[in-house]
Amino acid sequence: MGFLFNLKTSLEKLGIGEKQSQRWQLLTWIPDEQFEQEVAKGQKKEFLIAKKNFYSLGEKCKIKSEREAKYKKKAKAFDKLPSGVEAIKLGRFQDVTKNFADNSIDAIVTDPPYAKEYLKDWLDLARIAKRILKPSGFLVSYSGTNYLDRVMRILGRYLSYYWQSVLLFQPDTHPLFHPKKIFYAYKPVLIYQKEPFKVSKEWICDVVCGTGQEKDLHGWQQAESDLEHLMKGFTEPNDLVLDPFAGTGTFIIQAIKMGRKAKGAEIDDKMIETCKKRGLSIHE
Numbered sequence: 001m002g003f004l005f006n007l008k009t010s011l012e013k014l015g016i017g018e019k020q021s022q023r024w025q026l027l028t029w030i031p032d033e034q035f036e037q038e039v040a041k042g043q044k045k046e047f048l049i050a051k052k053n054f055y056s057l058g059e060k061c062k063i064k065s066e067r068e069a070k071y072k073k074k075a076k077a078f079d080k081l082p083s084g085v086e087a088i089k090l091g092r093f094q095d096v097t098k099n100f101a102d103n104s105i106d107a108i109v110t111d112p113p114y115a116k117e118y119l120k121d122w123l124d125l126a127r128i129a130k131r132i133l134k135p136s137g138f139l140v141s142y143s144g145t146n147y148l149d150r151v152m153r154i155l156g157r158y159l160s161y162y163w164q165s166v167l168l169f170q171p172d173t174h175p176l177f178h179p180k181k182i183f184y185a186y187k188p189v190l191i192y193q194k195e196p197f198k199v200s201k202e203w204i205c206d207v208v209c210g211t212g213q214e215k216d217l218h219g220w221q222q223a224e225s226d227l228e229h230l231m232k233g234f235t236e237p238n239d240l241v242l243d244p245f246a247g248t249g250t251f252i253i254q255a256i257k258m259g260r261k262a263k264g265a266e267i268d269d270k271m272i273e274t275c276k277k278r279g280l281s282i283h284e
Helices: 002-013 018-027 032-042 047-080 116-132 148-156 225-234 250-257 269-277
Strands: 087-090 105-110 133-142 160-168 186-193 207-209 240-243 261-266
Touching: 018 047, 087 269, 105 116, 105 225, 105 250, 116 133, 116 148, 133 225, 148 160, 148 186, 225 250, 240 250, 250 261, 261 269
Parallel strands: 087 261, 105 133, 105 240, 160 207, 240 261
Antiparallel strands: 133 186, 160 186
């Protein structure tokens, strides 16, 4: 406390307020090369605008650095993963799952792409899920809203509708869907089941307030904590969970953290590298 008091007193003598000091500290988080690039840009702008941009960049770099440090810390925990965890394999999920035995996966928890050109992938996902899921196993999937009717019809061709959950966005993070002039405030979570029908063991609420977006690794990344209720409701400890669209590995990590075994498929080399940095083993 004495050091902080002396520092504050020294700053006051220099005519530097606490708020200004905090802003200057943000600049230390900007990498040198990036800082120089911003300086060059700033010379072409009005001083006040350039200064504001620096503070904003510093804040973003600080958040990114702290999150990377958090993931490195988490990665150490994955050095002691239980045997049988196969993690992620590079390739199309259609190819990766070809050698999976029938009725071998307890649950599929995933987040496929939402655009129209990926509807074929939803069809393959449903067809493959019917084969590899154990009887009464669940497919739990995030979905977009624009083609939701078509996605549900596709899944219904091979699996039975169980329920729909809603993931609410934070009030200040409502995305815009310009083609239809919609501020959308939720994400559908579709829950389907391979026959025969069997009620899940856990009670869950079908409306979940999202904890906020984690997009520092990729624009499609989802928050780990938002998945906890899904894993708890539709999987059990030691279950084998599959994510065919592994992305940055978030669903895989959440499954392992909750005592499940996990497999995944990912086609993007860059995402595979991100998964490695997060401590997941990769089978190429």
